[in-house]
Amino acid sequence: MKKILLFTVISALTLTGCNEDKFLEEKALDFNSASNSYNTKADFDAATTELYYLTREEFYTTYDRTTDLSKFADMWITADPLKSNITADLSPSGAIAKFYWDENYKLIAQANTVISRVPNATALTGDQKKEFEAKGRFFRALGYRTLVLLYGNVPLQIEEVTAPKTDFTRESKDKVWAQVIEDLEYAAANLPEINAVKDGEISKPAANMLLAEAYLATGANDKAVNAASAVINNTNLALMTQRFGSQAKEDGDVFYDLFRPNNQNRSAGNTEGIWVIQFETNVDGGGNNTSHFFWNPGSFWGERFFAPQVDKFQLIAPDGTNVQLFNWPIGDMTGGRGIGTHYAVDHLYNGIWADDFNDMRNSEFNWPRRFKIHRTNVLADRPELAAAMPDGYFDLEHTVLPAGYSMTTGFDGGVNATNQLPNRFMCGYSTKMTTPFHYPDAQYQDKATYQLAGTGGKTFTDQYFFRLAEAYLLRAEAYVNLGKKAEAAADINVLRTRAKAKAVTADQMDIDFILDERLRELVCEEKRRLTLSRVGKLAERIKKYNPYFNAANSADKKDYDAHFDLFPIPLSAIQANKDAVLEQNPGY
Template sequence: MKKTIIFLVLVSLFWSCEEEFLDEKPEDFLSSANAYTNYADFTASVNNLYFLVRRQFYDRDENRPFDFIYGTDLVYDGEPGGSQRHGNMEQAYRPDGDIATTHWNLLYKTIAEANTVIGRAPASDMSEAEAKDIISQARFFRGFAYRVLVTLYGGVPLVTDEVTAPKIDFVRASKEEVLNQVVEDLIFASQNLPTITEATDGRVNNLVAYHYLTEAYLALGKNTEAITAASMVIDNPNTDLMRTRFGSRSTETPGDVFWDLYRKNNQNRTSGNKESLWVIQFELDVQGGGLQSGNRGGSYAFERHFAPLLRFRPFNSWPVGDYTGGRGIGWGITTEFYSNQIWGGDASNPDFTNDIRNANHNFVRVYNRDNSSALGILANDIGRDTIWSTETQPRRREFYAYPSKITTPYNHPDGLLRPGSVPFALTSSAGGTYTDQYMLRLAETYLLRAEAYLANSQPALAAADVNVVRSRANASLATASQMNIDYILDERARELGLEEKRRLTLMRTGQLYDRVIENNPFYVQQGMQEHFNLWPIPADEIEGNRGAELQQNPGYN
């Protein structure tokens, strides 16, 4: 009898606390139950959001970061034959291809991680100030990711809560609904992120949120709101265009303030650069820093893709880390439009000579060691044909004009220099660009507000903003009568070429197809079609979404 009573008591205790008894409480390993507790936990997750952005746009692999440049009006593939650099465009943009699938996955990975942080922060041990810091960053990155998604794919599924169980019934929200979510997240971020003077180098700040909020308002047709948001950035007393020489190599000649913007260690505000708004951080020989002194593994292979491949006399010591392009391989050849037409065509146009952005140290046409215009070979004189065909390319892969911002002349790490008598001779492991990278700087905000003024039927104010940028460059001033979207896109190419994510700009403005047809004969030959203004929804997403129809974009099978 005594045994029976003890048994019943034990059963009673078991059933009364069954749920608590079965709760797993890991104490000696990390799990979803204990990974989000304090500020350090959440900071680690937010740091991964920064990493995901750098991974997508700068250092994931050899090709995917440059999907935002290839297939536009600026460059074409110097070694055609495949789809990696957007040649054979129908193949490149297949719904089951790497391009559309990789970026979709990375963007939704960013959103998923942001949602986890946002959802779990209120129940954590963080203080109110710590929670505000964490949530404002997470909401910025969620808004940023949806901004890119809606630009690349149109309306996409909206997911704003952590998904904790399998879900196979996603449906596409409208473009307007997605943009409204972007606005909501970026308003929160703009009101709660640290100011630009409070934020450390590489951290997002409230002005970055205001800039991207401007884009979202423009896409929604809210031009007045767009102007107001951009003005928050431009009118901030802590931002300004750099107009005098500064930074690590400011005493060197030839050079100017535009050249200084891209020199090593000059991108962050700690260098005195008041123009930078958001800078992606790279560190040499630091774990996770993205740069290595002995090879280009994991680096931003900007130089490798877009600098020329020199293999003939007088450059038989190639590669050399000077104004011969470093260790480029000539994949991203500049179009006639980018290297000549936007500057006025040739030296008979004053802007071709006077605009400092087109000076030889900024847009290299004369290849030699000292960057002297009196010596060397003029790149423009080799193959100026403007029609690309399968038999003849307009320029040689080995020799074409290129912007020096894509390389680091005389600044490659010592571990990449070959021993011998040739100064700055590089090993075959070179090809990265050994600087921090601008995701956003103030000149772009001026050109974005000009776009908003133009959309708001205020061309004189649009011209005034464009002329702030052109004045710094010593270019002739634009007039109100010249203001149209093509002029602003041309100015963006002059100021931001290969630096901005050109595909996002052209897709956002609905100009990708028209600009490629007009300015890039190579991609016309490669099958450019109007429906490429949007990428396809990845086939895996459609096939795996068995509980609802996830509609494909028009034009894709």
């Protein structure tokens, strides 16, 4: 009996003397939880893999959003819908404003978690801690870079949020840019060199590329020169100037080689790629899948959006008969399974090449404008067409139709008339978005004729986020801002020498020339809206070069207005932030 009483007293003292919160705290001993998942190198590798995934998701693999940052700019006429409706597209309650806000704050939240957990990770060495913090800071800077260019003043959160928070307020762009620069300076100092990382991983040159951009955005042009020079002078990097890679023995040129399958990474001998977004076809988590239709998430649909749908291009014979020259979808130079959602404005199609149409970047391999006719029986049956196209090609620049023939090239009601070239269904295009004759076997319906399956339209190459050529363009921009036009011309001529284009002079150097050179070099690579926002030229160049956004081609009969240079703050974010005011951008 005494033993029972003693046990009861001890038990009571033990229970009443403990800390209840600590007593009730669950300790994860045999499973992963938020409390124990950030300790080892493997833990932080997994966490940073999510940062790469979120970046790919934002810029490449969310179907409806793939083209936003290039179509709302000075480059592309949109054929579907035929009329622009930017008021609806950029509504505070619309998908676009919400997507980029949510995606970038997801990226920032994950980066903040990595950064906040590093100091307490006992299984990491000091150098590993610096490297993982640098990775987190790079991606946090990337997220805030995008947000500040799209929305202006935005909430600045640099600590991990571990409880509901509903009192965010907007910080000034200057403060946000200062944080971006601080993060990138740390990343540039502590990330590994590019020759010490795997394909697809960020490195010192990637941080310096983004840092040069941030310096330019804040007027620190001397620092931008230094950051870009750190990339250009890196002995591990060099422009590709000779044929290389998977199709080096086929017809083409070195610029074409840069964008062929399996050619983007250092492991393929490419010393120009700095940060390459990775795709592994038909691998779980790898991105592209040959069985995906466009409504399946995860694949990159560049070909579908930016290549023409050539079977819809037809000639009209004098007797009114429609004459079809091309089959579709054929995985040759006609654009695979493109549907021509976007085609080039005249400035991109003709204007930027006016001084040198023979620039390699405008070659028949990189910007084809003549297409081999599939239906050769048509030429055999119609001698007058055979005479007009004696080499069996339809040439957008030179073919003259026989008397009495006309053409139909698209839907009525768009920017270009249905009988005007280029148009949705017959246009030159950038082959960066296609892989002619070299699709995965599973993407063919009939490989012998290169006919593609109904799930075609994807771009089966890894994608450059940063390429060395852009470092020359960033430094040239900084030189122009500093009044050093001779130095700017020298940088531009490095790229033009590779492209076998005419050299330029210091007198030609201004920001608009730099922006045009970026089109020649980086079309379908750069996030064009972000560039134009950074240099303060978005509204100006849309109004000057993109008729899709003028009153004649808009649903509301209004010209593009400069308040659209900033996206609206999404209504969902404003409503969820119940304990503080997130002010809306002007004009919305």
